[in-house]
Amino acid sequence: MRKLAIIGASGYGKVVADIARRNGYKEIVFLDDDDSIHECGGYPVIGKSTESGMIDADVIIGIGNAGVRKQIQESIPDEKLVTLIHPDAVVAEDVVVGKGSVVMAGAVINPGVRIGKGCIINTCSSVDHDCEVGDYVHIAVGSHLCGTVSVGDGTWIGAGATVSNNVSICSACMIGAGAVVVKNIVEAGSYVGLPAKKIK
Incomplete structure (x- = not known):
């Protein structure tokens, strides 16, 4: 039986569940550090995030905040981490998706x-041909990277934003919705x- 522990009941x-x-996961449980949360989406919260190493299950982080996601994921052995791709996503055969990512x-x-x-x-x-997306990046709902775009670690591309062809974005940026x-x-x-401009 395949079992998955999701860290972050939100x-x-x-x-993610x-x-x-x-x-194909038959058993899904959550881990969360908020003691007042007992279930999420009909699945039980069975412990805290620090208990992921003690559970006989695959693990993925269900937390939107990139800094928190990175901190937790890097404390978990790679062999426990999984990648999840929705069956209704379209992913080319040669695409490489890193551990702990969700499509x-x-x-x-x-x-x-x-x-x-x-x-x-x-x-x-959408992420078009030959893009390089760094670690802990969030490409938000309805946003688009045109071809040969590079996005640095921890950057957030806001809902409905567009990044033109052959553009590079450094790490730790937030691109606003619709930019x-x-x-x-x-x-x-x-x-x-x-066009997108930096704000103070």
């Missing part, structure tokens, strides 16, 4: 793409608008 965790079920329903990832570990490729987003990135971003920070 809305995002519910989506649904993808896990569709990938959600309706996402499209085209040939030549490399996705790092602990990433979220959210609902109906359009048309040139390289070399300084960490928050960027909004059309």
